[in-house]
Amino acid sequence: MEYTDEQLINMSVKGDTSAFGVLVERYQNKAYAISIKIVQNHDDALDCVQDSFIKAFRSLSSFNFQSSFNTWLYRIVTNTSLDLLRKNKKYQSNIPIEKPLSGDDDDDYFIQIEDQKADVENIAESNETVKAVREAISQLSEDLKKVILLFEIEQFSLIEVSEILNIPVGTVKSRLFRAREKLAILLKDKELF
Amino acid sequence: MLRYIYEDLLIMSKCGNCKKLIHEYLNSGRSQQIKEKLDLHLSVCHSCKEYFDYMLAINNSLRKMKSTAVINVKDVVMESIREEQPQPVRYRKVYIGYAAAVACVAIVVGVFAITGGFRTKLYKEAAGIPNSTYRDSDEQIIEKEPAFAPRACTMANEDALGIESADEKSFEDMIICNYSTDKSYNDLMKEITDLSEQFVIFNIYNQADMNEISFISNTADTEKISEELNLKKDITVKTETNTADSVSEYTKVIIIYKD
Numbered sequence: 001m002e003y004t005d006e007q008l009i010n011m012s013v014k015g016d017t018s019a020f021g022v023l024v025e026r027y028q029n030k031a032y033a034i035s036i037k038i039v040q041n042h043d044d045a046l047d048c049v050q051d052s053f054i055k056a057f058r059s060l061s062s063f064n065f066q067s068s069f070n071t072w073l074y075r076i077v078t079n080t081s082l083d084l085l086r087k088n089k090k091y092q093s094n095i096p097i098e099k100p101l102s103g104d105d106d107d108d109y110f111i112q113i114e115d116q117k118a119d120v121e122n123i124a125e126s127n128e129t130v131k132a133v134r135e136a137i138s139q140l141s142e143d144l145k146k147v148i149l150l151f152e153i154e155q156f157s158l159i160e161v162s163e164i165l166n167i168p169v170g171t172v173k174s175r176l177f178r179a180r181e182k183l184a185i186l187l188k189d190k191e192l193f
Numbered sequence: 194m195l196r197y198i199y200e201d202l203l204i205m206s207k208c209g210n211c212k213k214l215i216h217e218y219l220n221s222g223r224s225q226q227i228k229e230k231l232d233l234h235l236s237v238c239h240s241c242k243e244y245f246d247y248m249l250a251i252n253n254s255l256r257k258m259k260s261t262a263v264i265n266v267k268d269v270v271m272e273s274i275r276e277e278q279p280q281p282v283r284y285r286k287v288y289i290g291y292a293a294a295v296a297c298v299a300i301v302v303g304v305f306a307i308t309g310g311f312r313t314k315l316y317k318e319a320a321g322i323p324n325s326t327y328r329d330s331d332e333q334i335i336e337k338e339p340a341f342a343p344r345a346c347t348m349a350n351e352d353a354l355g356i357e358s359a360d361e362k363s364f365e366d367m368i369i370c371n372y373s374t375d376k377s378y379n380d381l382m383k384e385i386t387d388l389s390e391q392f393v394i395f396n397i398y399n400q401a402d403m404n405e406i407s408f409i410s411n412t413a414d415t416e417k418i419s420e421e422l423n424l425k426k427d428i429t430v431k432t433e434t435n436t437a438d439s440v441s442e443y444t445k446v447i448i449i450y451k452d
Binding site for chain 2: 017018020021024025028029032033036037046049050051053054055057058061062080083084129130133134148151152153154155158173176177180183184187192
């Protein structure tokens with residue numbers, strides 16, 4: 001029998017920590033997908049995901065079910081990842097934010113996870129486009145970056161994005177508009193499209 | 194039908210409106226209905242068609258970036274959670290409780306040996322009510338027994354009066370008090386450490402990334418501790434029921450401090 005999130009939360013609050021383990025299993029990959037887009041580093045993203053789940057567990061008793069557990073969790077993940085990014089910028093301003101996951105080619109990881117079935121011919125093109133788009137995204141402000149990441153890349157609905165970021169749907173739309181316009185300007189010179 | 198087409202054309206007569214509709218189209222997950230409206234204008238406006246194609250290409254690239262990585266952080270998370278559970282404190286309390294119970298039994302046996310039997314008034318003494326002497330039914334003065342540890346006194350009192358023992362209470366029933374302070378981590382920790390000699394404070398935990406220090410204390414001491422630390426109160430909740438109207442023995446104090 002598969003428990004609902006609400007049942008698992010109630011069990012966790014009553015002391016059944018294994019129930020929380022089920023929630024971790026259920027949402028860890030999506031949480032990681034959000035975090036890696038923000039921190040751009042595998043180890044940091046893993047740390048953020050772990051911290052986010054621990055924070056969520058600590059606050060579980062005060063969770064009021066007004067939003068769904070996953071949007072609440074993704075909000076924690078987004079904020080934790082942005083906090084880490086700010087710390088990295090503050091203390092390691094001379095180190096590029098986009099650190100390679102392994103080896104010399106920092107696109108290895110992204111190719112591997114984003115398009116596992118891509119044929120060899122498309123990889124080079126895909127590499128260049130992805131790199132340019134990622135670079136453009138990294139130049140966006142935090143607010144614009146968040147909506148692009150959640151709506152366009154992770155494909156959450158407008159309502160879900162509004163719940164995760166705790167802002168009205170209208171604000172999500174206006175930020176999406178500005179983010180796309182900004183991306184269009186940043187990518188125009190690259191002549192990729 | 195013609196009227197609707199005319200209205201659509203009128204709306205779309207400005208390229209600015211078309212631009213808005215293009216974003217609406219992308220926001221809607223590419224609704225066919227919006228596309229039909231757009232096509233009316235795009236078929237006659239070259240610059241809007243260019244803008245539309247460009248936005249669509251960026252949108253496609255972003256969508257391709259969706260990742261499908263598989264990770265497993267469950268074990269690490271569960272281990273951290275288990276480490277944070279207050280069980281060790283409970284075990285420590287159990288040991289203190291046993292020690293207190295043994296001490297009480299020894300005292301009670303001593304009193305029994307001196308007086309020749311239990312008397313109801315001795316419960317008063319166990320409850321810690323200040324009395325220098327008591328008189329038994331034979332008007333014989335009984336000297337007060339030597340004082341014992343306050344915790345031991347509490348245990349004896351609870352056992353004697355049939356009150357639920359502290360060991361049987363669950364930490365789930367704790368009140369949570371949220372405070373904030375302008376003090377730095379170092380200042381706050383120093384003051385908490387000093388206060389821990391005066392009050393019951395245990396399970397001190399620092400969550401550095403959230404600028405948060407938490408500890409567990411006796412509910413009765415919480416107010417005094419917050420005054421001593423000069424804390425600003427934020428919210429009070431009770432974990433089990435989300436109300437703070439009933440009294441719990443333990444309170445979890447959470448303090449947000451400045452960098």
